[in-house]
Amino acid sequence: MRKLWVVVLLSFAAGALAADKPEVVAMPEFAGVTEWVNSEPIAVKDLKGKVAVVHFWTNGCINCVHNYPHYRAWQDRYKGEKSLVMIGVHTPEFDAEKDVARIKKRAAENKLTFAIAVDNKQATWAAWGNRYWPCVYLVDRAGVVRHHWEGELGDAGAKKFTGLIDELLAEKP
Numbered sequence: 001m002r003k004l005w006v007v008v009l010l011s012f013a014a015g016a017l018a019a020d021k022p023e024v025v026a027m028p029e030f031a032g033v034t035e036w037v038n039s040e041p042i043a044v045k046d047l048k049g050k051v052a053v054v055h056f057w058t059n060g061c062i063n064c065v066h067n068y069p070h071y072r073a074w075q076d077r078y079k080g081e082k083s084l085v086m087i088g089v090h091t092p093e094f095d096a097e098k099d100v101a102r103i104k105k106r107a108a109e110n111k112l113t114f115a116i117a118v119d120n121k122q123a124t125w126a127a128w129g130n131r132y133w134p135c136v137y138l139v140d141r142a143g144v145v146r147h148h149w150e151g152e153l154g155d156a157g158a159k160k161f162t163g164l165i166d167e168l169l170a171e172k173p
Contacts, residue, residue: 024144025144025145026143026144026145027044027047027052027054027137027139027143027144027145028044028124028127028128029043029044029124029127030042030043030044030087030089030117030119030124030127031123031124031126031127032119032121032122032123032124033117033118033119033123033124034100034118034119034120034121035100035118036115036116036117036118037090037100037103037104037107037115037116037118038107038112038113038114038115038116039087039114039115039116042085042087042115042117044143047085047139047143048141048143049083049141049173050082050083050084050085050141051083051084051085051138051139051140051141051165051168051169052084052085052086052087052137052138052139053074053084053085053086053087053136053137053138053139053161053165054087054089054128054136054137054138054139055067055071055086055087055088055089055134055135055136055137056088056089056091056125056128056130056132056133056134056135056136057088057089057090057091057133057134058090058091058092058093058094058097058133059090059097059102059103059106059107060092060093060094060096060097061093061133061134063133063134063151063152064133064134065110066152067134067136067152067153068110068112070153070157070158070161071086071088071112071114072110072111072112073158073162074086074162074165075111075112075113075114077162078165081169083141083169083173084165084169085115086114086115087114087115087116087117088112088114088115088116088117089116089117089119089124089125089128089130090103090116090117090118090119091119091120091122091124091125091130091133092119092120093133098120100118103116103118131150132150132151134151134152134153135148135149135150135151136148136149136153136161138161138164138165138168140168140171141168141171141173146164146168147161147164149161
C-alpha cells in the first residue's frame with residue numbers, strides 16, 4: 001500500500017510541475033475550410049513572421065456580436081500593420097449560420113473586413129481544440145499560440161489583448 005501512495009504522490013507532483021511550465025502549442029492549420037470571405041485562402045505557412053489574431057465566432061451568437069466593436073477597433077488600429085493578420089473562423093452552431101451569403105451580408109453590415117474562414121464542417125474548430133463562441137487566440141511570429149480568451153472580451157479583455165498584440169508585434173522576428 002505504501003508503494004501505491006508514493007506513486008500517486010509522485011504522479012501528482014509531476015503533474016503540478018508540468019502545469020507550471022508554459023505549454024508550447026503550434027498554430028494548427030485551417031482545416032476543412034469550405035470558403036474564404038474577404039481574403040484568398042490562408043495557410044499557416046503564409047503567416048510565417050507575422051502575428052495572427054485568430055477568433056472563432058458565428059454570426060448568430062450574441063456574445064460574438066458583442067466582440068464586433070473590439071474587432072473593428074483592431075482593424076482600425078492595425079490597418080497599415082503588415083505584420084498582423086486578423087482571421088475570423090466562422091464556425092456555425094446552427095444550420096442557418098452555414099449560409100455563406102448570410103455570413104458575407106453580416107460581415108458587410110458590421111464592417112468586418114478581416115479574413116473569414118468558413119468552417120461549416122467544424123474541422124478547424126476541432127483542429128484547434130476550441131470549445132466556445134467567441135474565443136480569441138494570439139499567435140506569435142514563430143507560429144506559437146501564446147494567448148487565448150474564451151467568451152466576450154469586454155472593455156478590460158480588449159484592452160488586455162490590445163496590449164498583448166502590441167507586445168507580440170514588438171518582438172523581433
